[in-house]
Amino acid sequence: MSQGPGDTPHVIPVFVLLPPQTLLLDVAGPLEVLRYANEQQKKMRFVCHYIAVQPNQTTTIGLGLCGLEPLPDVLPAHAMILISGSSSMAPQQPEASKERRALSGWLRRTVSPDTTIVSICSGALIAAEAGLFDGHSCTTHAHCIADLKRIAPLALVQENRLFVEDGKRFSSAGISTGIDLILHLVSTLVSPEVAARIAQIMVVYLRRTTHDPQISPWLSGRNHIHPSIHRAQDAIVANPAEDWTLAHLADIANLSQRHLSRLFREQTGLSVVDYVNLIRVTLARDIISQSRLDMEAVAERSGFASARHLRRIWQQHHEKPPTAFRNLSS
Structure with a gap:
């Protein structure tokens, strides 16, 4: 209000x-x-x-x-x-x-x-x-x-x-x-x-949460100085749920798609897809720890096609299930 x-x-x-x-x-x-x-x-x-x-x-x-x-x-x-x-x-x-x-x-x-x-x-x-x-x-x-x-x-x-x-x-x-x-x-x-x-x-890339280790996923792949790659990363972090195609990010970075793919992996150690998934799953974790939304709603807000898709990517980044993070904030 x-x-x-x-x-x-x-x-x-x-x-x-x-x-x-x-x-x-x-x-x-x-x-x-x-x-x-x-x-x-x-x-x-x-x-x-x-x-x-x-x-x-x-x-x-x-x-x-x-x-x-x-x-x-x-x-x-x-x-x-x-x-x-x-x-x-x-x-x-x-x-x-x-x-x-x-x-x-x-x-x-x-x-x-x-x-x-x-x-x-x-x-x-x-x-x-x-x-x-x-x-x-x-x-x-x-x-x-x-x-x-x-x-x-x-x-x-x-x-x-x-x-x-x-x-x-x-x-x-x-x-x-x-x-x-x-x-x-x-x-x-x-x-x-x-x-x-x-x-x-304040040009802080994104807030980190109380359950993050001292090296935050939000800062992963940021230890470089390439401005075009930072522009692409800034766009992804600002709106992880966006439909981030390689063509869209290449326009933002002012690079060809092939050049973006090569430079992104070279500078960050991650592919573009892997980076987008990392940011989305980190956002999903933050939403889970701060809300009571069901998994379908969490998936939608963090850019995943479905709760099943979210869980599949989640398993690549976390040993514990999403519910363990929700319990931490209760």
Whole structure:
């Protein structure tokens, strides 16, 4: 339902927690998603506050952050706390360690049952020190997994995941996966259409999901720089259900059909048909994990001729049946 001109948007207060030696991309990427979310729709507004122990903060690239708000004594209802990663875990940094303990202590005192926790990269370690992941599934950067298990023995630490959602606890592997996680949140809180539009604006090829490994199928065959092949791939990813004939894609790539076939396999390691099927089956998996549509509807939306066709291609990519992915999201 569209909003009328007099309607007031629902406000979500977002508190961005900045530890010493903040990884700036952990902040900039996710917060750009929220900025675009505010621009792209009117029903929900993310109001962001940048908070730290001190009014100035250091970053890993030497750029200073200033004018930061102090840690609030009380959080508003239904607040979101986004915890950035940092490089301040080394024991030879006593001042940074003291500040991190202050942050985890503040979290322990302040977080309430209606607070949403979002950790990016090693920010999970600060949340873990506060006990916020006890009894919850979570993840972090691959280099920090052992530390997370040590700090939070009661947490259910997941390895090789882009991000993990467990109730009001969200955690990501870090760096670019923070963008994936916030896109997922925007998709859930606002709409999938808005999230997809933001991904397109930010030139993120396509959102990845909470059950993806850290190497996503959406990015398969993208490790090349050939512009014509990227154009064909962009078209397929933007609309996997399209009837993608070789002639149609050759027109988009501005190549002959024979040249496209040769170049596509040369640059991506996949045939055009195999790539289209990979993207379609990945879309089908996302639809299955996020909806209750029957298999015929899933097949139609993801570009397969029938549920039988979908299942045949599915078996080439997944050991588990489609229902296993649906169970993960229930």
